[in-house]
Amino acid sequence: MGLPGSLAMLVALLALSLLLWLPGLMAQPANPALGLDALLQDYAYRAFVRPRTGVPYEAVVPANLTGIKVSAMRLRTGSLRRKGVPMYNEFMIPPGVVAAPYVERLVFVYQNLGNWSSTYYPLQGYTHLTPVLGLLAYDASNLSATNLPELDVRAYGDPIRIKFLNVALNPDGPAPKCVSFDLHGLPSFSNASDNVCSTVVQGHFSIVVESIAPSPAPVSPIPPTPAAPRAKKKNKSKVWIVVGSVLGGSLLLVLLLFLILWVHKLKQRKKMQQMERAAEVGEALKMTPVGETKAPAATVTRTQPTLENEYVP
Numbered sequence: 001m002g003l004p005g006s007l008a009m010l011v012a013l014l015a016l017s018l019l020l021w022l023p024g025l026m027a028q029p030a031n032p033a034l035g036l037d038a039l040l041q042d043y044a045y046r047a048f049v050r051p052r053t054g055v056p057y058e059a060v061v062p063a064n065l066t067g068i069k070v071s072a073m074r075l076r077t078g079s080l081r082r083k084g085v086p087m088y089n090e091f092m093i094p095p096g097v098v099a100a101p102y103v104e105r106l107v108f109v110y111q112n113l114g115n116w117s118s119t120y121y122p123l124q125g126y127t128h129l130t131p132v133l134g135l136l137a138y139d140a141s142n143l144s145a146t147n148l149p150e151l152d153v154r155a156y157g158d159p160i161r162i163k164f165l166n167v168a169l170n171p172d173g174p175a176p177k178c179v180s181f182d183l184h185g186l187p188s189f190s191n192a193s194d195n196v197c198s199t200v201v202q203g204h205f206s207i208v209v210e211s212i213a214p215s216p217a218p219v220s221p222i223p224p225t226p227a228a229p230r231a232k233k234k235n236k237s238k239v240w241i242v243v244g245s246v247l248g249g250s251l252l253l254v255l256l257l258f259l260i261l262w263v264h265k266l267k268q269r270k271k272m273q274q275m276e277r278a279a280e281v282g283e284a285l286k287m288t289p290v291g292e293t294k295a296p297a298a299t300v301t302r303t304q305p306t307l308e309n310e311y312v313p
């Protein structure tokens, strides 16, 4: 294998491994609930026309999301920290709630996902007893802004409490639980007491109950069926990532091996050439001037006798 040949092989291997990598990298699952947050922020901000501070404004959602309720309330962060908001729909916001990074005013976007709750927040093995409610904070400095990042809101005193209304209770079933989804959609559970849940950060909240497997009769009118296809899709892309990583990794390994072998061969060939050249003209070249007289500088003991015979008078 000549030098151009091995180079071509390297390039081909690189291209192949890239091709195998790409599908795995591109199949990153996107959480549809995050896109929904951005869309609802946009529609919530459109409800503001010369808004007054501390007053909730109902937003109009697009027709394809009928059933979702959204409102927006603008607040001074100083007033939020000192006084809180006693009641914003189901949310009771106590004093001591602080937003970071610092902004002068923020907007609390309230979401009630209604019959879309289990579409956007499916929970395998659980049934939503209430709609999923969201409370998210954004910078209020530009009311035409879209794709705003959420502020980091935290309750440093008492927690924020959510009083759910119209919980579809079934007294014989397992105890209902509070579930809160963080901004990435990851759920965490806590005990519900009197249909009240509490949180120290913003997010999405609901009361759920474990689904009883043998009786498929839904406890609430919203069965959590959409969970399955989404989970499957996620698993599929995960499998792709794993397969891609393994294939890419082993290809890289092979590539590395080839590189090492090639370098090794190159070194060996160089050595051989040097040795050959040394054998051909070596002895003459190794005569270097030492002081005023010529002397053999080579330390090759095997050839020394001949050297002496030939050159030393």
Ligand SMILES: *[C@@H]1O[C@H](CO)[C@@H](O)[C@H](O)[C@H]1NC(C)=O
Pocket (backbone or CB within 6 Å): 039, 062, 063, 064, 065
């Ligand atoms: C609903 O419609 C809006 C605007 O008409 C569009 O931007 C959005 O992507 C749609 N959302 C869904 C979930 O179909």
Ligand SMILES: *[C@@H]1O[C@H](CO)[C@@H](O)[C@H](O)[C@H]1NC(C)=O
Pocket (backbone or CB within 6 Å): 066, 067, 115, 116, 119
């Ligand atoms: C929710 O209800 C509305 C009508 O009230 C309907 O148009 C919409 O398709 C429903 N959404 C889902 C996910 O079933």
Ligand SMILES: *[C@@H]1O[C@H](CO)[C@@H](O)[C@H](O)[C@H]1NC(C)=O
Pocket (backbone or CB within 6 Å): 142, 143, 144, 145, 146
């Ligand atoms: C507010 O946001 C809109 C949309 O992103 C942008 O076009 C506009 O320039 C912004 N205004 C200011 C004052 O930053």
Ligand SMILES: *[C@@H]1O[C@H](CO)[C@@H](O)[C@H](O)[C@H]1NC(C)=O
Pocket (backbone or CB within 6 Å): 190, 191
């Ligand atoms: C929730 O309730 C269960 C049983 O009612 C109890 O065992 C558990 O410790 C409680 N968890 C918390 C965090 O209060």
